[in-house]
Amino acid sequence: MAVSRLNGLVEGDKIRVFSAGNEIDAQGVFIRVDNNFLIWVDSFANINITSLDTISIRKVS
Structure with missing residues (x-):
């Protein structure tokens, strides 16, 4: 099942x-x-599919 949000991130966020x-x-x-x-x-x-086990993500404001 796809989730469009992750810790406050929404589709389209940089x-x-x-x-x-x-x-x-x-x-x-x-x-x-x-x-x-x-x-x-x-x-x-490029569309990327990256395991959340090996990365961290930071929102660009």
Whole structure:
């Protein structure tokens, strides 16, 4: 079952995604969470599916 919210993030929010403290991409857009995976679009318009077990997410204000 897909979830469109994650800790206050809603579809379309700009985010930064980090793995081991290093930024994966300069900036992206939150789409949704599905089965413990973050679905997001990076700055190159690539759709990414990333396990929430290995990343942290920060909302860009």
